[in-house]
Amino acid sequence: MTLKQYNWKDGPDLIQQHSVAKHRILEAYLAAYFRTLVSSPNQDVLKLTLVDGFAGGGLYVHNDTREPVKGSPFIFLEATREAEFLINKDRRKPVHLQVDYFFTEADRHAHMHLDKVLREAGYGDRIGNGIYIDHARFQDKADAIIEFIKRKSPRNGRSIFALDQYGYKEVPTHLLRKIFAALPSAEVILTFGVDSFMNFASDGDQVKDLLNGLGIPDIFGGRSVEEIKASDRDWRLFLQSTLYRRLVENSGARHFTPFFIRNRGGHGDYWLIHMSQHHRARDVMTEVHWANNNYFIHYGGAGLDMFQMVGYDPVHDADYLQQSPLGFEFDDIARRASIAALNEHIPRRVYANDAGISFGELFATTCNSSPASARIYRQSIGTLLDEQALEIVGADGTKRRSSAQIKDSDQIMSPPQRTLFMAV
Ligand SMILES: C[S@@+](CC[C@H](N)C(=O)[O-])C[C@H]1O[C@@H](n2cnc3c(N)ncnc32)[C@H](O)[C@@H]1O
Structure with missing residues (x-):
């Protein structure tokens, strides 16, 4: 099944509840992130870069309620403002959150719409000065963004990349490796349309090319998807767990969260994978999942062997x-x-x-x-x-x-x- 893509040509497009779930997680994560990072009473500045690699058009209309729904760029901007207020309200020495934003969007209408709604919301004077909106493919902007972050935060490269692609093809593992190699404190929140991938994989022959493109070749040990389907009763679970493991292994991140968001309508499950280099960052995201249990589901055992076929019981x-x-x-x-x-x-x-x-x-x-x-x-x-x-x-x-x-x-x-x- 191909998921319907958004269109901002004639204003805000409709958004489904299961996509709003992603926004809630992003919001909750950013709040927890700021709380965790600004814990010392002596700190006076926090330098951070927030990257929305697949930014969208900035505004939607909820499919069920018809209420306006803000897109991820607004979530980033508002999370920072709220955190700055909450962190400073009881402190003697205020902390300044020195945050730059990169919003990259490949579609012309979406890019123009985002620019328009940000200006309407009063962000106009910051565009080009702390808020950088690019009409470009994220893959083509990534190097320049990484260089910016290295200059701004040479020691740790503190940054969060939300890579909210449609489907599963736009963020190959070499791109993730590049981010983690250059920026030790970078974190990535990656959307991966596992259902779309599985549907594509079930159809057979171009899977090899796709996997090569993603930088995870030969993940099925030379077996074709047809062979796996014929020999393995749990072939879906096998494909998913193998894919997941190789994807995160090849990303260069030390820590990750293996969770699904399920579209309760029945189609379009996707992974929202948080990748980082530190187990504390991973724990902050895991707590967010436990606190937002309306949307999350995963397969496998509940112990230390989740997702590992040897431990699947x-x-x-x-x-x-x-x-x-x-x-x-x-x-x-x-x-x-x-x-x-x-x-x-x-x-x-x-x-x-x-x-x-x-x-x-x-x-x-x-x-x-x-x-x-x-x-x-x-x-x-x-x-x-x-x-x-x-x-x-x-x-x-x-x-x-x-x-x-x-x-x-x-x-x-x-x-x-x-x-x-x-x-x-
Ligand atoms: C799932 S939507 C993003 C939604 C947005 N993050 C939000 O939560 O409001 C994916 C967006 O990525 C854009 N896009 C597709 N390929 C892209 C690429 N290679 N680089 C940057 N943007 C891309 C699409 O036009 C679309 O607006």
Whole structure:
């Protein structure tokens, strides 16, 4: 199925609720991002560049309510204004958010519409002076934007790139690698139309060219999609999990979130993949998913082996799906399932090494394949501590009584006398 594309030729176009879901996530993420970054009372400036690589025309009309809906460029601008107000309202020393914006849009009508609505909203004097609107393909502007960010923030290249493409072809992995190689603190929020990809893949023969173009060749180990379909009952899951893994591996990002947004109308599931170089950034986005559970769903187990075929457990998942027929939905059922799964997986990791593992390392090395946030890891570790299945030892040798304040450097260890039934 080809999704309908927006058209701003005659003013704002209609937008569907499942696309509005993306806006809510972006908004919530930006608010959490600013809160996390501006935590020191001594900080007086935060330099940041926000890039909307597929900016759209700036304004829509909601398909159901007919209310006006602001597009992603406004979300970026307003999130900064709101954060600046909230952060500074109780501070003695105000923080100045020094933010530049790049809005790139390939379609002429959309670009013109965006320019018009931004001017109408009072941003005219900032256009060309902190707000850069380009009628261009993002791929063609990326180098110049990266150079701008490197000059502005030479140490860390702090930036967020929202790459909200139609479909799945416009953001090849070499482009993502370029961003992460040049800008250590860059984060990317990538839309990937997995349903459209699957429909295309099901049709067969040009898949190789497509995958080469995306920079993920040979991901199916030389097998054609036809062969995979013929031999694998769960071929959709296999294709998706393989595609997902190779896409994020080849992006050059160390951390990522593997979540779907499902169009409840039945068509057009897409991935909203957050990519970053730090597990804390990943945790901030994971918390946003748990807090916005109306839209998110993912496949696979709830523990540390989500999306990995070796760990895919149809029996466990069948039970789970009975309780929650749409799949994993970041709700209470999902939270309980996540804690239960971590209660099994964490001891395995801890017992594998006599010295145990630090909380920081446990989280950083496993979070990519888990839907759980650091908070949920702590809850699971708390349960295991109560059951005396493990102990937590601080850097100075003190044993922790609770997991609530666990630090990254705390060592999680097997208790000296592990009972037989705990042996894994
Ligand atoms: C999904 S829409 C963007 C919606 C927008 N981010 C929002 O949330 O309001 C994708 C946009 O990307 C534009 N586009 C398509 N290919 C592009 C490319 N290679 N570079 C930049 N923009 C592109 C389309 O014209 C369309 O406006």
